[in-house]
């Protein structure tokens with residue numbers, strides 16, 4: 309009997325040693341990260357120092373503890389005499405290579421290598437993983453002397469840390485210099501008089517919460533002024549209800565089934581004919597300024613883009629950790645809080661600019677970029693994020709519309725929910741909390757309105773605004789429990805697919821006009837192609853709305869609107885034909901169809917009886933025909949191959965091999 313074994317002492321040693329390893333590594337990593345951010349001239353770098361250190365100390369302590377528990381168990385089984393040394397050795401042998409793998413590996417993969425499903429990227433990840441594994445094994449086996457407690461007291465620790473971090477630092481700075489800023493295409497074929505193009509998505513912005521819907525709160529005073537110089541489309545729709553699918557549709561004029569950028573790990577095919585690539589053939593400089601992690605090169609949006617300013621995420625961090633926490637959060641309020649915490653702090657180590665993917669950061673990056681263009685026409689896609697949960701707008705916008713007498717909790721995120729309504733039902737919020745959640749959403753809209761005004765003023769001052777086609781839309785809307793759901797991407801009701809569409813281009817369009825024509829995200833690419841004189845390939849689903857913008861009194865042709873949202877094996881599809889709307893849901897084998905009369909029931913609250921309605925069969929056939937056509941145009945299939953002339957132009961620019 310080993311009566312010398314004390315469980316309490318064991319716990320004390322494991323926990324103490326784990327926290328020691330986690331805090332030492334976390335502290336160094338937190339400081340190092342801020343050092344990198346400061347080096348990249350991020351203004352908020354110093355303010356992030358404490359959150360960064362706390363975050364990494366917590367993160368690495370948790371991981372160190374799980375390693376410690378296993379190593380501690382082994383130490384007991386082996387009756388190891390120096391458990392503390394074994395713990396430290398195993399923690400450092402796992403954590404140091406893991407840190408390098410996640411940070412440097414993620415950074416290289418996202419910023420230097422092609423898309424993450426590319427064989428070259430996969431080969432690099434595999435190689436880098438093996439390299440780190442080897443390094444870890446080496447530390448564990450040969451590090452016995454180094455990592456003994458004697459050594460902690462000696463100056464070798466200092467020497468080693470210094471050397472390791474210098475090496476890592478040099479490594480990072482040289483990766484930074486490899487950052488792919490593709491040189492602008494030669495300006496030989498720039499035609500004179502081309503408009504600049506600024507396409508803006510305000511994430512999850514509902515028109516009925518702005519001046520467009522005569523909203524009771526004054527959320528968009530500046531946009532209202534801006535609209536006096538623009539054409540506003542009252543009937544604009546998204547063809548999907550979540551970011552990645554919608555932005556892919558804007559870029560390709562294809563429905564989600566066709567562009568296939570629908571799943572967690574999916575990406576836009578590199579061969580796709582996209583807005584930035586098309587504009588490059590005309591000599592445009594192309595930029596994307598995105599605060600939404602989904603609109604990033606890693607998801608295929610980088611092709612044809614000269615300047616991609618975005619929230620950088622590692623595939624490990626965002627996809628794995630985000631997804632794991634996201635799916636676990638429903639089981640525990642603590643995990644939910646942790647997930648919100650993770651979402652609210654951007655992981656600045658991998659971020660180009662940490663907090664500056666806020667609206668003002670996107671504006672600054674855009675203006676910096678255009679300053680260097682020397683008259684070359686530009687296309688910029690903006691994706692503002694403040695209107696998306698969790699709401700985190702600075703004062704005074706955070707409480708701008710919150711009831712001042714309200715002192716209760718101010719949740720900035722919605723309750724958890726599952727797709728798809730009404731097959732599932734999310735929990736409701738108490739009235740006060742509900743009101744304050746909506747008030748915060750509205751405050752965030754006012755904040756983006758304020759920043760948009762700064763952007764337009766800057767363009768005006770530079771004498772660029774009138775030479776620029778500005779289009780303001782949203783990737784989708786937002787649900788506030790109108791149909792027992794929250795958020796977006798989980799249904800196709802009006803609140804998630806009705807979007808703003810404000811178009812300003814005084815050179816060709818009248819000002820202060822409203823058009824009732826039906827327009828959709830699929831129309832954006834054809835419209836921009838028409839206005840820049842680029843021939844539109846035949847496979848595009850949309851049609852240009854330029855003529856309706858020129859003649860806003862033209863009611864447009866009657867059009868059938870088709871939208872889709874796809875989650876692995878579940879999906880919703882909808883078709884709007886004149887006054888009727890049919891939504892079809894398939895959720896894990898369960899199926900439901902909902903038919904609404906939009907004239908009598910614009911808020912889609914009272915589904916009609918499908919069995920007796922004379923139009924239900926026709927609408928179902930219509931829905932199926934749209935889907936069938938979308939399947940026929942799946943990227944990679946023959947029907948979307950681009951024409952020879954465009955292909956040649958893309959080849960000369962190096963986008964197609």
Ligand SMILES: [Zn+2]
Nearest residue numbers: 511512551783
């Ligand atoms: Zn979105």
